[in-house]
Amino acid sequence: MTDATYRPSLSMLGWALNEEQNLGEYVDRAEVFLRSVSDDFELILIDDGSSDSTWALAGQLQASRPWLKPLKNDGNRGPGYCYRRGISAATKDYFMAQTVDWAYDIDAFRPVFSELQRYDILQGIRPGEFSIGTLRRRSDSLYKGIVSLTNYALIRILFQLPFADFQNVTVCPTRLARPLDLESEGSFTNPEVMMKLYWGGASFLQVPVVFQKRGRGKGTGTRVRAVVTSIADIIGSWFRWIVLGGYPNRKTGRVVPSQARASSSADVPVVHANEPAARGRREAFLIGPPRSALRAAAYTALAFLCFWLLAAEWLSIERSPTFDRDALDLLNVAIHRGVCGATVSGTPSIDIARYAADGGELQIIPVRSLIVDKAGSLDIYCRATSDSPVPGRSALLLLETSLVRMRPQISVAGVGKALHFIRVAGILPFVFVLMSAGYGLAIGCTAILVGVWLLVTLSHHLYSAAAFGPVLLLQTVALWVLAARYRWAANVYTCAALGIAAAAWAAIVVNLRPDYLTLEMAMPAAFLICDHIMGTADAPGQRMSRWSLLLSAFATSYLAFHYGFFGSGTATGLPMMSGLSTEGWMRGLVVCATATTLIWFVRSRSIAALVPALLSTAICLLSLPA
Numbered sequence: 001m002t003d004a005t006y007r008p009s010l011s012m013l014g015w016a017l018n019e020e021q022n023l024g025e026y027v028d029r030a031e032v033f034l035r036s037v038s039d040d041f042e043l044i045l046i047d048d049g050s051s052d053s054t055w056a057l058a059g060q061l062q063a064s065r066p067w068l069k070p071l072k073n074d075g076n077r078g079p080g081y082c083y084r085r086g087i088s089a090a091t092k093d094y095f096m097a098q099t100v101d102w103a104y105d106i107d108a109f110r111p112v113f114s115e116l117q118r119y120d121i122l123q124g125i126r127p128g129e130f131s132i133g134t135l136r137r138r139s140d141s142l143y144k145g146i147v148s149l150t151n152y153a154l155i156r157i158l159f160q161l162p163f164a165d166f167q168n169v170t171v172c173p174t175r176l177a178r179p180l181d182l183e184s185e186g187s188f189t190n191p192e193v194m195m196k197l198y199w200g201g202a203s204f205l206q207v208p209v210v211f212q213k214r215g216r217g218k219g220t221g222t223r224v225r226a227v228v229t230s231i232a233d234i235i236g237s238w239f240r241w242i243v244l245g246g247y248p249n250r251k252t253g254r255v256v257p258s259q260a261r262a263s264s265s266a267d268v269p270v271v272h273a274n275e276p277a278a279r280g281r282r283e284a285f286l287i288g289p290p291r292s293a294l295r296a297a298a299y300t301a302l303a304f305l306c307f308w309l310l311a312a313e314w315l316s317i318e319r320s321p322t323f324d325r326d327a328l329d330l331l332n333v334a335i336h337r338g339v340c341g342a343t344v345s346g347t348p349s350i351d352i353a354r355y356a357a358d359g360g361e362l363q364i365i366p367v368r369s370l371i372v373d374k375a376g377s378l379d380i381y382c383r384a385t386s387d388s389p390v391p392g393r394s395a396l397l398l399l400e401t402s403l404v405r406m407r408p409q410i411s412v413a414g415v416g417k418a419l420h421f422i423r424v425a426g427i428l429p430f431v432f433v434l435m436s437a438g439y440g441l442a443i444g445c446t447a448i449l450v451g452v453w454l455l456v457t458l459s460h461h462l463y464s465a466a467a468f469g470p471v472l473l474l475q476t477v478a479l480w481v482l483a484a485r486y487r488w489a490a491n492v493y494t495c496a497a498l499g500i501a502a503a504a505w506a507a508i509v510v511n512l513r514p515d516y517l518t519l520e521m522a523m524p525a526a527f528l529i530c531d532h533i534m535g536t537a538d539a540p541g542q543r544m545s546r547w548s549l550l551l552s553a554f555a556t557s558y559l560a561f562h563y564g565f566f567g568s569g570t571a572t573g574l575p576m577m578s579g580l581s582t583e584g585w586m587r588g589l590v591v592c593a594t595a596t597t598l599i600w601f602v603r604s605r606s607i608a609a610l611v612p613a614l615l616s617t618a619i620c621l622l623s624l625p626a
Contacts, residue, residue, distance in 0.1 A: 006114040009040035011095040011174070013086035017048045017076060019100045020057055026100045027061050027068060033106060034067075037113050042067045044086050049076035078229070080185040083193075087177050096171045097190070104169050105210045112207055113171075119256065120176065120202040123194065124168035124209030147227055154231070155191050157295060158238040161198060162255045166191040168209055176202060184237065186229035192237065198253035205256050243441050296436035300428055303435070303444030327463040328353045330397050331415065335367050337397075338404025340382035349384040350375050356412040363413040367404065370412075395511040396465050416462035420455065426471035427451035429478040436485060465512040472509045472516060479505060480523045484530045495546045499524075499553025506554075507561035524554050 012030055016023060027043065034041040045068060047055045058070040071089060073081070087095060094116070098106055109122060116122065148167060155166050170190060177193055184192050198204070241247035332353035352370055356362045362370060368378065375381035403418050404410055410418070430451070431444045451470065458467040479502060483489060488498045506520035528547050 006117055007038050008094050008113065008116060009092040010034060010038040010042075010171075011086075011090035011092040012041070012043045013046075013083070013090065013095055013097040014043065014100050015046040015048045015079065015082035015086070016050060016054050016058075016100045018050045018052045018054060020050075020052045020054050022100050022102075023054055023057050024061065026102060027065070029102055030098065031065070031067075033110075037110055038092075040092060042069055042090075042092060044089050045070045046082045046086060047072045048078070048082055049073055078185050078226075079187050080182070080189040080233070083189040084182050087174065087182075090174050090178075093174060094171055095174050095177070096169055098169060103212055105212055106169055108207055108209045109169070109171060112205065115205050116171070119205040119254075120173060121194075121197060121204045122171035123163065123165075123204045123206050123255075124170065125163070125165035125206045126168065126211055127208035151187070151230060151234075154234050155188075157298060158234065159195055159242065160295065160299075161195055163194060163198075163204070164206055164257075166194065170194060172197070176200070184233040186226060186233050188230050188233035188237065192233075196247075198255070199247065199250040201251040201253050203254040203256070245442055296432055299435040299441065300432045300444060303431055303441050304428060304448060306441065306445050324461070324464060327461070327465075328357060330394060331400055331412070331463050334397050334400035334415075335371075335404055336382070336385075337401045339368060339371065339378065341405070347386055348381070349386050350381050352381075353412065363416075364411050366409045366411050368408060395508045396468075400463075419462055419467075423455050423468060423471045424452055426468075426475055429482075430474035433478045433481050433485075436482070468512050469516075472513060473519070476505070476509060476516075476520065476523060480527045484527055489527075489531060489546055489550055491546070495550040496553045499550045500557045503554045503557030504561050506558055510562060520558075524551060 012034060014026065014030070016026075019026070023045075027045070030043050034043065043065075045058055047058060047070065055070070055072055058068075062068045062070055069089065071085065073085075083097065086097065096106070096109075098104065104124060106124070108124070112122060152166055155161070156163075167187065167190065170193065172193065176197055180193060180196050182189060182192055182196075194204075328351075329347065332348055332351050335352050336348040350371070352367060352374060355374055356365075356367070356370055371378055371381045375384065399419070399422070400415060403415050407414065407418075427448055431447050434444055434447055451474065454470045455467065458470075461467045483498055483502075489495045502524065506517075506523075509520055510517045528550070531547075
């Protein structure tokens with residue numbers, strides 16, 4: 001419970017460079033504000049190498065104001081140095097910095113100082129959604145607004161901190177900020193204080209604080225030198241702390257929007273730094289502050305770019321591949337279908353794949369040139385087929401056929417390289433999961449490095465489905481983790497869509513690697529366990545309806561894709577238990593899901609459970625054998 005009359009001891013920090021026009025008004029306004037919120041205060045005013053009468057005027061003002069403490073730098077040292085010196089000189093429990101031109105309307109802090117009994121830090125943010133008008137109001141001019149917004153976007157994207165503003169007023173405990181090792185020299189110092197306190201587990205309450213345009217004098221914060229210094233600080237700090245891991249053991253603080261703070265005197269848990277934070281089940285499961293999909297995608301692209309610049313030679317294939325019999329048969333049919341443009345019932349009589357594999361250097365010659373050299377013409381090649389059976393609709397066959405069809409000048413070696421690049425690209429969804437979970441760029445690059453290393457060790461088997469194994473595992477995990485993170489099963493519609501999409505992917509995976517069927521069937525169950533652990537706001541009956549619909553959609557869609565689209569007619573991969581085949585297990589899953597949904601509908605008598613119950617029943621009936 002907080003005391004509404006709480007008046008902490010407070011130090012206000014300010015630094016001036018040729019501000020003789022604004023200094024007198026600044027001190028007067030600071031006194032009015034400090035007296036309204038505190039009974040024990042001071043104003044630490046730093047002259048940062050002024051060439052006008054700023055320092056002399058500060059001395060005159062101090063004569064009648066014992067709480068004013070002027071300090072003088074031995075030259076123009078910049079805002080970073082002034083901020084560090086001000087924190088070192090502060091003697092009160094809390095400090096806050098305010099510009100001499102009074103750029104921020106800090107009166108917004110007056111009614112919320114009592115929240116310092118509940119949160120460690122009060123953080124000012126500029127209110128309003130993004131627009132051109134907001135951009136103009138964000139600073140003194142449109143140019144300065146663009147600089148400010150660029151600064152914010154750069155920090156937010158690189159460091160992934162959940163603050164709505166970084167260049168604003170911060171009311172901070174002196175005991176927390178003084179031990180920090182502050183490194184920046186420019187305007188990045190305040191964001192550095194914020195992020196290091198956040199990484200230390202501090203709690204923040206964001207307070208809307210409006211920007212006020214300068215009335216007199218000329219600001220220096222957006223000069224080219226200051227902007228370059230700030231950008232250098234941001235990128236250099238990101239590289240040292242995140243990429244190189246120079247700031248280990250980062251914790252997760254707590255950032256609370258102003259709308260979420262308690263508006264009454266009801267008891268609310270107090271969260272302070274250096275105390276164990278009560279973390280919800282969902283936050284613990286997500287492992288760190290979640291990123292948006294757009295930012296995670298940008299971070300993944302950045303990780304891949306870093307890998308490309310540092311280890312691009314790994315993507316080249318220098319080894320001579322091993323052509324196993326099945327891979328050659330499949331590639332031969334793919335070449336025939338890609339060139340002739342028709343689905344054949346048998347295998348081509350002229351084996352271009354083996355011709356290229358046995359010829360060594362023939363692998364780099366376009367397959368159409370090889371066909372003309374071997375068969376005499378494309379027409380003769382397309383008509384020469386035998387009755388030997390081949391896998392009708394293999395996923396790898398479809399992929400290789402598409403490559404030959406889309407690239408008329410592709411060679412056998414080009415098909416292998418394209419398959420290798422597709423496998424490398426298949427690692428990126430898993431890296432995206434890591435990025436969205438809050439991990440740094442170094443972890444993303446390491447994941448890519450390890451994944452490509454596994455693929456390089458399998459580069460002898462470029463044309464084999466076996467080389468897709470690690471990629472298929474990573475993508476399966478990525479799909480279900482993303483579904484859990486972004487709550488794709490939040491309603492019946494997304495549940496059905498997730499079930500169909502996951503089933504389509506499972507059919508592709510099992511077609512390439514039949515021994516992965518057990519894993520593909522286990523992933524929906526693991527997802528439902530995670531969904532239960534993370535918790536939802538819906539009633540148990542609604543939750544069971546969603547789960548039943550998801551399982552029903554997954555099972556029936558898998559049957560449709562696996563036996564309809566790919567034309568697989570035999571059970572593959574699943575250990576046979578109690579004499580049940582793959583079809584028996586899938587249909588049993590549908591029956592169980594349907595029965596569960598109907599039971600919950602009867603118990604809850606909820607209309608929300610009726611639609612999924614009827615839908616899953618219809619799916620169950622349609623999936624049963626005629």
